[in-house]
Amino acid sequence: MSSTSQPDNNNNNSQEAAASPPLIITKKDKIAAVADEIISLDKNIGNTLIEVLKRVAASDRSHVYWTCKKYLQDDYGLLIADSGHVGISDRYIPNLMFPGDIIIYTVVDMLCTGDYIQVLQMTDVKDLVVEHVRVTKVSIIDGAVNVEDPLSGSTYNVAKHNVIGKVVKVITAFSQEWENVFYEFKDRKWLLTTLKKNLDLYRNTCYSNQRQIVSEIERRLSKLKEEPR
Numbered sequence: 001m002s003s004t005s006q007p008d009n010n011n012n013n014s015q016e017a018a019a020s021p022p023l024i025i026t027k028k029d030k031i032a033a034v035a036d037e038i039i040s041l042d043k044n045i046g047n048t049l050i051e052v053l054k055r056v057a058a059s060d061r062s063h064v065y066w067t068c069k070k071y072l073q074d075d076y077g078l079l080i081a082d083s084g085h086v087g088i089s090d091r092y093i094p095n096l097m098f099p100g101d102i103i104i105y106t107v108v109d110m111l112c113t114g115d116y117i118q119v120l121q122m123t124d125v126k127d128l129v130v131e132h133v134r135v136t137k138v139s140i141i142d143g144a145v146n147v148e149d150p151l152s153g154s155t156y157n158v159a160k161h162n163v164i165g166k167v168v169k170v171i172t173a174f175s176q177e178w179e180n181v182f183y184e185f186k187d188r189k190w191l192l193t194t195l196k197k198n199l200d201l202y203r204n205t206c207y208s209n210q211r212q213i214v215s216e217i218e219r220r221l222s223k224l225k226e227e228p229r
Contacts, residue, residue, distance in 0.1 A: 062128045066120070073161050085165060087118075088186050090194050092202065093132045094150045094209075098216055099198045100173035100191055102182060105165030111138050111145060116167040119147070119158050130164065174223045188227065195221050 042048045057064040084106040089097040096116050097103060105118060115135040120128055133147035136155060143160035171178045182191075195217055202213045 062122065065128065066122070069120075070161050084168075086185070088182075089170075090198075092198060092213055092217075096132065096150065096167065097170050098173065098213075098220070099194050100182075100220055102171035102173075102178055102185070103167055104169040104171070106168045108160075108163045108166055111135050111163075111166065113137065116150075117145070117147070118164040118167070120162045120164060121158075132167070133158070173220055188224065192221075192224060195224065 038048050038052060039045060053064050053068070084104065087103045087105065089099055089101040089103055092098050093116075108117065111117065113135055116132055117135060119131055119133055121131055123129055131149070133149055135145055136148050137146035139145070145158045145160065145163060146155060147158050148155045171181075173182070199214065199217045199221065202210060202217065207213060
């Protein structure tokens with residue numbers, strides 16, 4: 001009596017499964033899946049992105065800021081300030097500013113040797129700090145800038161996207177122009193605190209022009225006391 005053998009479907013399926021390579025999910029695939037899920041959560045993707053950024057910023061705020069700035073500049077050619085910005089100095093920078101001066105910055109388009117620029121730097125503890133440095137050389141290849149720290153004299157390179165702005169004007173504290181606009185930005189209490197803090201700092205430093213720095217800060221404190229409240 002003959003019999004016809006029947007195919008073993010279970011066995012065939014097992015063999016096919018064994019022959020198929022395992023599906024490899026890459027980092028790029030995982031990021032794409034997260035992005036797709038974020039997009040599907042809300043029609044207003046902006047609100048969702050803000051919540052995601054806030055969540056990430058809770059543990060790594062500096063990288064969120066840095067990445068957003070870099071994305072806008074690299075993908076859209078936009079700067080944080082489209083036409084420049086105004087700042088109030090809270091420190092002494094040789095040959096540039098004293099605490100209380102009004103600083104006007106322009107967006108960085110073309111830089112030249114000798115320009116003073118405002119840059120973002122990452123500290124050892126992954127925090128962002130703003131520094132003022134002097135341009136010594138600009139790369140024509142990638143726009144990287146070689147700079148000098150006016151205080152220490154040390155030199156280093158700064159990536160183009162780390163440059164916030166270029167100093168185009170310094171309005172000296174207590175000048176007529178300064179009087180017209182300063183108190184629209186800061187109040188008397190802030191200026192008094194800032195000047196006293198700098199006075200304490202530079203009384204205990206060993207700069208060659210320490211006496212000049214201290215004398216100027218003391219002069220500004222005296223002028224502030226003469227100001228009508």
